[in-house]
Amino acid sequence: MSTVKSFVSGSQFERSKLLTLFTLADDIKEHPKSYSNILSSKIITTLFFEPSTRTRLSFESAIQRLGGHLLTVENGELNSSSNKGESIADTIRIVEGYSDGIIMRHKQTEACQIAASISEVPIINAGDGSGEHPTQSLLDLYTIHSYKKKLDNLSIAIIGDLKYGRTVHSLVHALCLFENITIYGVSNEEFELPTTYDSLLLKHKIKYIKCRSLDELPLDIDVIYQTRLQNERTEAESIRDSIFVITKKIIEKFSPTTILMHPLPRNKEIDVAVDKDKRAVYFEQAKNGLYIRMALLTYIFNEEEQERLVIV
Amino acid sequence: MSTVKSFVSGSQFERSKLLTLFTLADDIKEHPKSYSNILSSKIITTLFFEPSTRTRLSFESAIQRLGGHLLTVENGELNSSSNKGESIADTIRIVEGYSDGIIMRHKQTEACQIAASISEVPIINAGDGSGEHPTQSLLDLYTIHSYKKKLDNLSIAIIGDLKYGRTVHSLVHALCLFENITIYGVSNEEFELPTTYDSLLLKHKIKYIKCRSLDELPLDIDVIYQTRLQNERTEAESIRDSIFVITKKIIEKFSPTTILMHPLPRNKEIDVAVDKDKRAVYFEQAKNGLYIRMALLTYIFNEEEQERLVIV
Amino acid sequence: MSTVKSFVSGSQFERSKLLTLFTLADDIKEHPKSYSNILSSKIITTLFFEPSTRTRLSFESAIQRLGGHLLTVENGELNSSSNKGESIADTIRIVEGYSDGIIMRHKQTEACQIAASISEVPIINAGDGSGEHPTQSLLDLYTIHSYKKKLDNLSIAIIGDLKYGRTVHSLVHALCLFENITIYGVSNEEFELPTTYDSLLLKHKIKYIKCRSLDELPLDIDVIYQTRLQNERTEAESIRDSIFVITKKIIEKFSPTTILMHPLPRNKEIDVAVDKDKRAVYFEQAKNGLYIRMALLTYIFNEEEQERLVIV
Known part of the structure; x- marks a missing residue:
């Protein structure tokens, strides 16, 4: 796995990190305006090879409430280069050139692990096949x-x-x-x-x-x-x-x-x-899905916030 | 129907309200920059269970010209949880958690009325079945x-x-x-x-x-x-x-x-x-569709603008 | 063809213009922040009648990195009024009312030329049938x-x-x-x-x-x-x-x-x-696709930038 901070598996959970995220989510819920510029210079791609309106909207709302910009692939299976035989690795290498992070859903188990292992931008698993939906x-x-x-x-x-x-x-x-x-x-x-x-x-x-x-x-x-x-x-x-x-x-x-x-x-x-x-x-x-995803995105993309959290 | 201001039926039309909207649309047409922050802190979902590129783009252009942010469901019929047997009411309860208003199109007559009756955010009818397209x-x-x-x-x-x-x-x-x-x-x-x-x-x-x-x-x-x-x-x-x-x-x-x-x-x-x-x-x-939708959105979402209109 | 500056064919290439674009793309690559407001008051539509995730995302990333706003038609063939028998010309006349420029992909050769000949906003060809992909x-x-x-x-x-x-x-x-x-x-x-x-x-x-x-x-x-x-x-x-x-x-x-x-x-x-x-x-x-498209959009939409380039 690359040194980039991705979140692809429940096996990455740790007690202390979870509690940090929950505290952050509580703070976001109470003071949303303090977080409205966290992603202001970032473009995040929601790359859904399998459609999931609910999960996608929850992430896209979180990204926008943090001030981020969106690239959306609603149904990659139908439309994408994967139909032309492109590998997951190649797709990621292209999309990481266009955006600062990728929220990915895929039918294939461990697709997100493969993506995270080669990506130079953070990958967040939004559900991969019968695998995980952390x-x-x-x-x-x-x-x-x-x-x-x-x-x-x-x-x-x-x-x-x-x-x-x-x-x-x-x-x-x-x-x-x-x-x-x-x-x-x-x-x-x-x-x-x-x-x-x-x-x-x-x-x-x-x-x-x-x-x-x-x-x-x-x-x-x-x-x-x-x-x-x-x-x-x-x-x-x-x-x-x-x-x-x-x-x-x-x-x-x-x-x-x-x-x-x-x-x-x-x-x-x-x-x-x-x-x-x-x-x-x-x-x-x-609705908590919105706040915890905002917390996760803040944790992954915002270095200052990370430092503050470490100090606390 | 909830106390939230929704617009779902032509039966809501009143002479005086219509003329107010037309005056507002004229003003938006002439001074678009004065309205470019009306929705600046808002996220609006265009929730189209039946695709309609023209109507969707018109609303999405209106939302963005007012400074708002977008969540888009281009073809909910194809992709959404409704395929898993979810009711309209449940879908609305989820999506209202992610956004500050919902522009909705549905194949089922009165779907928007149902939505408006339970929603805690404004619902705008963008066409429901053989019913209305106000x-x-x-x-x-x-x-x-x-x-x-x-x-x-x-x-x-x-x-x-x-x-x-x-x-x-x-x-x-x-x-x-x-x-x-x-x-x-x-x-x-x-x-x-x-x-x-x-x-x-x-x-x-x-x-x-x-x-x-x-x-x-x-x-x-x-x-x-x-x-x-x-x-x-x-x-x-x-x-x-x-x-x-x-x-x-x-x-x-x-x-x-x-x-x-x-x-x-x-x-x-x-x-x-x-x-x-x-x-x-x-x-x-x-093209007037753009201005009148900007006027409608301003009327529904902007409290200050509403007060000004009432005073006038 | 209208007087609007569209880019629909490789036959528009000229040596000197190309080198100007390359210099601009180099500058954007090195100083991206200097270009982050070029499209800040613009809405651009990506009107894809044939899906192409890679090309669309590349353009949409370029638009957003220049501060522009997006209207997206991911799969117009499937959803649009073209199914109801609407001509390309009519579609363009509608969409130009909603946005300040159109990135267009179409199955039909010369569709983009037709569009550019009547459009009052710039058209950029993102691939038309067996024709061009300039x-x-x-x-x-x-x-x-x-x-x-x-x-x-x-x-x-x-x-x-x-x-x-x-x-x-x-x-x-x-x-x-x-x-x-x-x-x-x-x-x-x-x-x-x-x-x-x-x-x-x-x-x-x-x-x-x-x-x-x-x-x-x-x-x-x-x-x-x-x-x-x-x-x-x-x-x-x-x-x-x-x-x-x-x-x-x-x-x-x-x-x-x-x-x-x-x-x-x-x-x-x-x-x-x-x-x-x-x-x-x-x-x-x-990845260069991103920078050259940012350069092209800057060249087409930004009058000040155009003047500066002419002076240089």
């Missing part, structure tokens, strides 16, 4: 931290597709950085967390409790993390899955301090009647 | 007003597809705000204005004269509003429709003060030889 | 000039598809402006330079030497210009073409002052092991 984990952790004021000693239920869900896997990895974590994995038999995670959970002393029903969760649990049901399922499967749908009646059973999260978009796995409950924080969670 | 009506009225210095006592011919044309329907609705209006509806039998409009015309005392030929129009008519012939027609139909084509010879018969408008794009229903005639104002009309 | 030639010549400090008395090998390659044809045309040029055309029999070029080469006294192998090139040649092998070829053809692939072993045989260029994207016709050789300048060449 800024999603950042905003998840930031949201938990801002509500619970802790990341150690946490109890969290993760519901839905634990087998294929990239968001779920990244979150589990990120939780490994903290102490005394209890995870309740709620799913059908066919969507359980892969057994390849057993050794990771063991190594980091995470208590993992397999559940088949929402009824098995403790009512004072810190966090309920719901995920999206797949659209493509049969009707029979949908009916079976409906036992995991969170309704107003269900959420009201939990402690007032429990928070209900969701990476969004949602289908029917959280009833819209739940939206007004104070425990439902998923739209706040999405 | 800023098109704004620029049409503004163009008529700037040439004729009146909107009452107006005679106007509307030509072409009066049955399905969204632009036509919106224009008819808008004209209802004014007094002593005469409309000549020129079309084949199969493309007449729907009879559901009869009561509206009656209520607002609009004189509506059904025509089958351009020859039936008075030569001192104020406005001729031509619309696009459909591409998909048979050759026989095209030949029959050709009686509605406006040529140099036809336009020259009319008064020098008659103006010829068209919402564009055009096919062959106005001969290109007509473009140089002073009566042909359709490109000016398109 | 800013590619600009960056090619600029790169040669910056390495060799000359364009007269040049020896250059052009390798690959000489029959259909638009870049190749433009380069040959551009070289006609200079004196004592020797071109080595390296290709299979079926991809030779069309015989229609014979009279052009003769008129400008260009020495043209047809080659079937890289072995026929003089080892002190000034420039080797490699082009892309077509993807769609049969395996047998690919094996046959492989004799034109430039490897580390081959490039090392040439003089240290020989430069190896490629318009990019590449497939396998230059081995990646060659990238680190100092003779390999293709990524520098791509």
Whole structure:
């Protein structure tokens, strides 16, 4: 990897760096104007080989709120030179000539690692295939931290597709950085967390409790993390899955301090009647994506800010 | 509907507000530099679930001439979370977190009304399905007003597809705000204005004269509003429709003060030889879209400007 | 053609203008901050009816580094009014109302000439069909000039598809402006330079030497210009073409002052092991696209800069 500061993998997370970022995000949220010139002389490319409107807009809003300028590739798969047989490395070597940083999304796992290994400008991973989506984990952790004021000693239920869900896997990895974590994995038999995670959970002393029903969760649990049901399922499967749908009646059973999260978009796995409950924080969670991405960009691109943070 | 100032329907038009907007648009046209910082701290999203290059560019130019910053979704249908089953309401709740206002186009009628009812930032309707396209009506009225210095006592011919044309329907609705209006509806039998409009015309005392030929129009008519012939027609139909084509010879018969408008794009229903005639104002009309959208954005987003306008 | 200063064809090249642009590009490369407000009050539209990520980003980066604002049409073919039967002329008449200049790419040969003939704002050709791509030639010549400090008395090998390659044809045309040029055309029999070029080469006294192998090139040649092998070829053809692939072993045989260029994207016709050789300048060449486009935009849009250049 080059000496340039890229952010491509959750494995780069460290406890202290995370807390620094969270403090920075809080400050940005409170004093946005103090940060409005951080990227004023910078051009950042959002290079999306796979479209993702939500993630792209969140990054592009963050870049502009920091005063930066944008180059946008909304759907590189469709339009780009990659169709003419160009390698990821060649594409990066071109785009780094046009901009001061690259936010990259790609269908191919580890595409962002390859990019970061040769790029002379910072690369930020905005999701690569079935691999990682580390800024999603950042905003998840930031949201938990801002509500619970802790990341150690946490109890969290993760519901839905634990087998294929990239968001779920990244979150589990990120939780490994903290102490005394209890995870309740709620799913059908066919969507359980892969057994390849057993050794990771063991190594980091995470208590993992397999559940088949929402009824098995403790009512004072810190966090309920719901995920999206797949659209493509049969009707029979949908009916079976409906036992995991969170309704107003269900959420009201939990402690007032429990928070209900969701990476969004949602289908029917959280009833819209739940939206007004104070425990439902998923739209706040999405908005936190803006602040934590502003913090990450500030951290990566602003040298003065970095020095200040180091001194603090 | 929320207390936020959105603009989603022609039914929001009021005589006095329209004239205020026209005055503002005139001032912007004359003194563009005085308005170049109106949106300087704002990010506006153009959220187009259905592509429309012309309308999008017009809004994006307006936003940038007012100093604002842009987030663009050029083709949300193709790329967005809506493909993953997300509701309009959820999409808006996310995007309002990233930007200070949303210009929205959607295939679904009333999508913008739904959006405005829950949004915490202003929503502007840039066309929703077979429903409304109210800023098109704004620029049409503004163009008529700037040439004729009146909107009452107006005679106007509307030509072409009066049955399905969204632009036509919106224009008819808008004209209802004014007094002593005469409309000549020129079309084949199969493309007449729907009879559901009869009561509206009656209520607002609009004189509506059904025509089958351009020859039936008075030569001192104020406005001729031509619309696009459909591409998909048979050759026989095209030949029959050709009686509605406006040529140099036809336009020259009319008064020098008659103006010829068209919402564009055009096919062959106005001969290109007509473009140089002073009566042909359709490109000016398109450009007026820029000024009236700048006026609308100023009106919606700029509190000081609003106060000044109220005082005046 | 209107009196507006457009740049649509390589036939507009003149020796003295080219050298002025190269000097300007050098100055921009060295003192970018002096040029950061050249377009500060301008909106430029990149109107791409055919997608080309690389060329678009290069122009958009240039526009933003000069302080300009952007309207982007990434894929006009897919989305625009041209699908509704609108002519190029009508589209330009609309878009010129929204912006101060148009960077245009189109599938149709001479589309940009048509646009320039009616536009009231400058048109820059970013590639039209099998016609021209004159800013590619600009960056090619600029790169040669910056390495060799000359364009007269040049020896250059052009390798690959000489029959259909638009870049190749433009380069040959551009070289006609200079004196004592020797071109080595390296290709299979079926991809030779069309015989229609014979009279052009003769008129400008260009020495043209047809080659079937890289072995026929003089080892002190000034420039080797490699082009892309077509993807769609049969395996047998690919094996046959492989004799034109430039490897580390081959490039090392040439003089240290020989430069190896490629318009990019590449497939396998230059081995990646060659990238680190100092003779390999293709990524520098791509980056030069940014500076020469900044120079071109400065030349076209900045009146003060134009005057200064004239005085100098």
